[in-house]
Amino acid sequence: MRPVGRKITVTVNGEQYVREVEPRLLLADFLRHGLQLFGTHVGCEHGVCGACTILFDGVAQRSCLIFAIQADGAEILTVESLAQSGKLNLLQKAFHEHHGLQCGFCTPGMLMTALELLRENPSPSDQEVRAGISGVLCRCTGYKQIVDSINAAALAIAGAEAAE
Amino acid sequence: MTTMPPASKQAGEKWVGRSVPRREDLRLLTGRGRFIDDFELPQLKHAAILRSPYAHAEIGEIDVHAALELPGVRGVLTGREVAAMSRPFAVGVSPAPKYYASAVERARFVGEPVAVVVADDRYIAEDALELIEVDYRPLPAVVDIEAAMAADAPQLHEECPNNIYSQREFVYGDMESAKKEADRVVTGRFLFPKYGSTPIETYGVIASYDPFADQYEIWSNYQGPMVGHALVAQALGIAENRLRWIIPTDIGGGFGIKTGLYPYIALMAMASKRCGVPVKWIEDRQEHLIASATGTDRLTEMEAYVKSDGTILALKDRAIDNTGGYIRAPEPGCAYRSIGNHTGAYQIRNLEREVLVVGTNKCLTAPNRGYTCQHLYFSLERMMDKVAAELDIDPAEIRLRNFIAADQFPYKTATGGLYDSGDYAAAFRLALQRFDYDNMRQWQKEARAEGRLIGIGLATVVEPSVTNIAYVGLAKSYLERRKEHPKSGSGEAIMVKMDPLGKVHVIAATNPQGQGHDTVISQVVADQLGILPDDVTVSNVLDTHQRLTSITSGSYSSRFSSAGTTAVVLATQRLKEKLFRIAGHLLDAHVESLQNDSHKIFVREQPQRSIEIRHVAGTAHWNQSGLPEDMDVGLYGVGFYNMPTSEPPTEFDQVNSSNTYGFIAEVLMVEIDPETGALQFLKWVSAHDAGTVINPLLFEGQLQGGVAHGIGGAIFEETAYDENGQILTGSFMDYLVPTSMEIPEVDMIHQETPSPLTALGSKGTGEASAMSAPAAIANAVADALRPLGIEVNELPLSPNRIWHWIKDAQSSPSQ
Structure with a gap:
């Protein structure tokens, strides 16, 4: 039944x-x-x-x-909540500029994990970024450019907040 | 962080060579990618597969009555129907074991499909699986390569005595003289494990049979080659034109593993036909890990005949591959794919080789990223280090003494490979220099004196790309081959068209899985026409009924950046020729006298005689009788490029198994913790020469990804079985893949030696360190453990394995 x-x-x-x-x-x-x-x-x-x-x-x-x-x-x-009015948010933009994705299949999970990571730790070290995303598997990138992307996003978000 | 040159917006500047961020990202970052499980059809039903729990078992009665009575179930397909509705898949060995889309009367590995349930949703389909009763009669299983060939081994197929699917012997050059001339023989025995690169998106198929047209429509994340299309059509007993096969724009990783999915296309096609509804099947992770595909495991015995000065005169080897419970195309490619580059980066003119492909009760194989080059180089590069150690020559020096020299290109290898270009010594020296090799060796001595286990590992390898399908022919002798039609090729097709306002659209079927083809296509077309990449739109869907495709279409063996981009250049040039002919006609000028900028075509010597490109395009579309008389209507160019070096094997079994050949040098250092066996990377330099780099940002991504796959294969990944053939790695809790914590910083060096075979000088680079890192890491671990008298002849180098080696060495009386 x-x-x-x-x-x-x-x-x-x-x-x-x-x-x-x-x-x-x-x-x-x-x-x-x-x-x-x-x-x-x-x-x-x-x-x-x-x-x-x-x-x-x-x-x-x-x-x-x-x-x-x-x-x-x-x-x-x-x-789907991240981009507003047809514009990438700063995290998405950093992934785009630093090639933080290839096939894009893990990307939604990676973005949502990074969002939480940066909210809790707005200026993480490389090692903290790596630890923060270690629960999301990516088989394309070798993670290097994902770490670059999240670091760049942290800077961009800090810059945007300072400008406000 | 990755640095990018500023993206200029100036038309007419070169876009090839620039780090253009990917246009594909915009949909993938916003949840608007379209992967196979995102597609739905009216009346779509869902399949689940019942799989064998036994490695080897006779299958008696399959009772499906209870399953069929479950509300929501639409039908069941079992091996009996599969045998009635289809033929065994064709494969390039003879006699061939019968391999169907599901087990027929006997299951030969854990996870082999036994029945398919089609139901209103996946949950009900899985409920129904539990209601199917199968009368299994278990048989003894065999999992070990050598045990499989033993006289008393369980026999998998009556067509294949001793479980041997394929066996051949080859001799190249003059072995007798080389053996006589050699001062000594160095031997090795190496075991390379079975692993698969587990794309995060699993297999998926949507199959819809139209009984009125007698046609199938398939949607699947198959990665190619489209040989699979021919294989499935043949298995279903139909011509290819009755099997429309569409591959969605987005595929969640492939790594060669998704070449192994075509049997499921046949299976779901039959399920749709039998149940009279469109069927979707999405593989789950457990199914993927136990029954999709892995690379082969390989046992290699190798002898090197060497001079006292380190010159390697000859190699003799015997390699045994294991394709599991059956052998399916493109296997036995595993045994032959790397034949053209079998002697690697070295001038070794003599080779004796025995190849065996056997069957065991394990999951089937597919071309996993690197497609057995990691196996080859694990043996060859370990041998280089063994030779160096025996002759007391530095391992870097032994490589430099044996390299093919820069002035020897194009270089034909003893086995028929045609290396297009390279400067191996220069790239290797760059890597050694960046690593500070001499000082690091000195530091290693000091650290060793303190009791630390420090090792430096090298690997210098040739990276073949753009498969020439001819190599599979080597599974048969010249006399057997002569009776068949010859096979060869590496072709890729692109169409570029211009709309009435002069804007460009590219129609591609290159089937990427994240490599960024669309972005690269826009860069290449922009350069050819002197426009901006943003002015070029690209539609990239492989559809056998609506795109130009061939047997070789698909994304595998790193084909796109060389074969694919050359097709893009050809297509764009043809479009441009047509555009210029129309412009010449309208301007009453010779085509040769014309030139263009981003907006207009003009007479070079009289620039005032000009016409806007959009007017030329407008004429082509809106005033078709205004075209030159002998011209076809339509403003497009087609490029269908086959590498001229893709020829069939010769009567001497020489074959150019790939078409472009890059180079990789790994120089890395590890430290091993003697208490835990854990390995830590202290330093890693990786030099790559893949010809012209089209997009450095994407290139870097491919290289970093290759490193991660190399580390996975070297340290973590193994599809493991117990002695009964029961799988031990059925989840991501047991099958370990590298996370962000396990990948070190790798210092990348790029050297660009252009290929003469491709329009842009580019070669393939998608496999990269997946081929070379396992060898380099093994050499580093061997170097670290040498003071303990430990040999490293197998992978993966898990902490557990290394710890046992150390404990055994410490407790053995000789220490």
Whole structure:
């Protein structure tokens, strides 16, 4: 028998959704196939690769390890929330300028992880950046240009805040 | 941090050679990339695959009744239907074992597909798998390369006695004289592990069968080569034109592993036909790790015949590859892909080689990044160090004494490789200098005296790129080959068209997986036409029914930056020729007298006689009878470039297995902690010569990625099995890949020796240190452990393995 659905209310990228979901539905699948937010990627479904990382009530979490029903009442941010009015934010811009991505599959998880990292530590050392993103696997870049990107973003964000 | 030259916005300046950031990034950074799992179709249903839990088992009755009764299930496909609906895949060995898209009557590795369920969603499909009952009768399994060939080994296929899929012997040059002339023989035995580079996006297929047209439409993140298209069509018993195959613009990494996905295309095509609905299948990570593809493991025995001065006169080797439970195309390429560059960067004119490809109850293989060059160079570069040690010559010096010299290019190797250009000694010296080699050797002595385990490792290798498909022919003898149609080629196609307002659009099917082809195409076209890259739009989708493709299409063997960009140049030149002919017609001037800038075409000596490019383009589209009489309508250029050096093998089994050949020199230093066996990189210089660098920013990305793959293969990654063929590395908790914490800073040096074969002088560089780093790291670890009398002949160099070696050495009586 099909499991019975349960109604949840969840805010994703500032928009509120009310949906009926099966208790076993993964949050990653809910975001992708339920809400058609395909920016969040699924790479391992066992919480190691980090590609599906989102901000869940402000905290970076793996959406493959959370059921959609656990998101009832939560505020979620995905990669789709980053660019505003057709413009890349400073973190995205730094990844673009420093070639912080190749295939782009881990990139959404990498960006959401870096966002949290820079919020908690606005001027990290190289080693702190490396530790901060060590939970997201990238097989294309060898990480060097990702670290460069995050360092550049830290400087750019600091510069922008100083200018305000 | 990466530094970029300022991006000028001046038209007419050169864009090739400049660090242009990628246009692809904009969609990928904003969650608007379109990967295979992002596509949906009306009435799309979802597949899950039941897989063998046994390494080797007879399959009796498969009871699917309960599964079919589950609400939401649309149908089930088992081996019986697969055998009825398809033929075994063709492969370049004979006799060939029968390899179907799923197990038929017998499973030969853990994870082999046994049945497919199609249901309304993936969750229901997976529920249904648990309701299928399979009568397995387990058989003894074999996992070890040498055990597979033993007389009492379990036999995998009746067509292949002793589990041997392919076997050949080759002799090049004059071995007898070389052996006589040699002062000594140095021997080695090396074991290279099985691993796969695990793209973060797994395999995916959408298959839709149209019973009225009797045609299949496929969407998949297959990376090429489009040999796969022919193979699947043949397996399904249809002509290629009934199999439309579309590859989405975005693929989440390939690394050669996604060449192994075509059997699933056939499987899902059959599932769609049987169930009467379009079917989507997305592989999960466990499926990927146990049953997608890995590179082969290889056992090599090697002898080097050397002079006392260090000159290597000849090599004799025996290499045994293992393609697992079956052999599927492009294998046995593993055994032959690197034949043209088998003697590496050295002038070794004599070679005796025995090649075996065997089967064991393991996952099947595919061309993993480096495609057995890492295996070759692990053996060859370890041998260089062994020769150096035996003759008491510095390992850097032994390489310099054996290098092919700069004035010898183009250089034909003993095995038929045609090295297009290079200056190996110069690049190596740059790396040694940057590393401060002599002083570091001195420092190493001092550190050793303090009891530290410090090692310096070198590897100097040739990086082949742009596969010539001819090499697979070597699996058969000349007499066998002569009975078949010859095979050769490396072609790539591009179309460039101009719209009525004079803007340029490029139609490509180069099938990138993150390499930034679209950006590079825009740079190349901008240079050819004297316009800005931003003025060039690119559509890059491989679609067998709507794009120009060939057997060789796809992104593999680092083809794009040399074969691909040359096709772009050719196509753009042809467009330009047509544009100039129309302009000459309209201006009443000779084509030869014309010149262009970014906006107009004019008579060189009378610049006032000019016409705007958009008016020329407008004429071509809006006033077709105003064109020169003998001219076709339409403003486009097609470039279909095949390397002129892509020829079939000769009767002496010589073959130019690739087309452009770069060079890599690794110089690195490690320290090993004797208490834990852990390895730390102290210093690493990596010099690369891949000809003209088209986009330094992207080039750096390829090189850094190659380093990470080399480290993974050398230290972390192994697809491991127990003695029963049960897999031990079925999750990312057990199959370790490098994280950001394990990759050191690597100092990159670029030397540019242009290739005479490509329009821009560029060569391929996408495999890079994936080929050379395992050898260099092994040499460094061997150097570090030499004082303990430890030999390094196998990988991965995990802390656990090194720790055991150290403990064994310390407790052995000879110490």
